[in-house]
Amino acid sequence: MVFVKAAWITLLTRTNYTVGVQVLARSLQNVQSQYPLVVLYTPDTIPESVVDLLRRSGCITRPTQYIVPEGKIEYMWDYYPDTWTKLRVWELDEYDRVVLLDADMLVKDNMDELMTMTLQEGWIAACHACNSMKVKQYPADW
Template identity: 30%
Template sequence: MNPATPHPEGGLPCSPAAAQDAFVTLVTNADYALGARALLRSIRLTRTPADIVVLYTGGVEPAALEPLTEFDCRLIETELLPLSDEFNARHQRRNVHELAPFTKGRKPDFHSPLDNFCKLRLWQLVEYQRCVFIDADALVLRNIDKLFLYPEFSAAPNVYESLADFHRLNSGVFVAKPSLETFENMLAALDAPGAFWPRTDQTFLQSFFPDWHGLPVTMNMLQYLWFNLPDLWDWRSIGVLHYQYEKPWEKDHPRADALRPLIALWNAYLTGEDIPDAATLANPARTDTASS
């Protein structure tokens, strides 16, 4: 395999590709580097033959990245996308959160909306046939290599509050086919005059791929389902657990008590100690109490 095609906006990969497919994540600061440690361990434990690629920005110190090398990943430095000053101004954290506030959960202080668009650099990884992107605030609980057989663009629905959410995708997990042509087309559509993407890359990707293919909700199980829709939760079927909104490494966040079992699981993957078989964990209390 050839190494990734170099681009003037970003750095060279630390090593050449070793597989035809790759799991890809994005690290933009020390918090997400910590999250990536748990994610990468979880992927490696599935014994996948696919590469693991970590895209990282200048906001990450080398010391925060060093622990990731334990997991035989490709570290690829990148930069923010080459977007107009007007676009960047519209999508600053303050503007995004004022125009499209998060009302269902709390985004942590280290969340930066402009960083999210760096996910699109996945399409520059043309040394791979397929890539599965996974947010760094997630865990892979069983082998999910079958996702490499899914077409572009595949994503799970953004279901965390009600079944009405099935029409919207969540970009925490998606399947894509790298292509420089697609990447250039994305940049043009992304930075169209006056364009505003209230949920950043998530809103944009749904617009760019209006006929997106649906992955099972179990391939991107959002943590709020634990208490909002417990009837949908079955540890035996979950492939990816996604800690949307509050993060499991935050101390005493507003949902910590409600999500205590999920936080404990994440900490086990972070340390590598006493990692349970997820299929043996207790599901949340069901809402249906009717007797049979």
Template identity: 45%
Template structure:
């Protein structure tokens, strides 16, 4: 894709508590030399002071409204209330000023340049994403019953082939192979496509059955029309523990801090012996470098510090 064609990385911010995540995500994109901007979709719930901090970092903002399912149609398990805002990520399809967008969650860091995602072949009305990890190591009872290691698309993969060749989806694939993780999605914005997605949200009889709001919708709506990406573009932090034959630190393009415990909510213990301490330290290392840039404006930095662990 030539750089005269407009394209962007896009993320969503709905509350102040995710401001540190957005700022570190933006810092990491710049640090790996991306040619494309980060655009932050903001809802009316985002305070003006947060918007001002982002603007002073030269981060582009786009005002959007919240997107929800119809009343009393979909409910979330108590464990997953953090997903309440995630339907709103789908507003990215409305950003038609961009020929292509790479949607990113705010709980990610980019560790190596991945601008090649703007160049991959992407048929009309299709998307690209990585598979879910369907191992359910915590044995959460509200997860789908077919989420077991034998059905996980990452289980058959090993290094080095797994870094470039994701598991193919065939007519005989177990159902979890057809499910994607929406932390990173490559797409072509389109108002027509956006409306079709929203209509699906408001009319599909499957909505009450979805455990993971936006990603279950995307997997269902784009069934047979989403292209699997290698794990390294959305390196779920749990893969480091669950899929050791596949994981290599040096292969990671974009690291995703899935699950409820976000890295900015707890400092890494000095002994660093926890199973996720290493990758959480990667986030804090980048946060400290961001601090060096931002502390000149004390007011902005105090707002950031108010939303991270002491």
């Protein structure tokens, strides 16, 4: 199955990840991916100058709003609350398929087959979680 509209997606909620997004974009270009990188960004924390820089780096930019769950949640690291906002990727219904990549990833080989691999109707695919940092709070099977 070939999807006409597919894209790599990343989220930018803090300016200190801007260089990471640029590296991700360049690495996708270097492996000659035929799909664009769409950067979801939060306008209240990402200045327009950064958005312009990302556009000049070849990214498609889309503003989005934070998702903040109700109630108090204890997080291990201070960037975890931003992770909820990654769920906004499912709002990009102009694409037939999206693949979410973290802003600190470096693509070393072309992965375009992820855009065309067969999935059952309504399914999503995800990589297996790992615990390379040996964090004791993570589930044992990670």
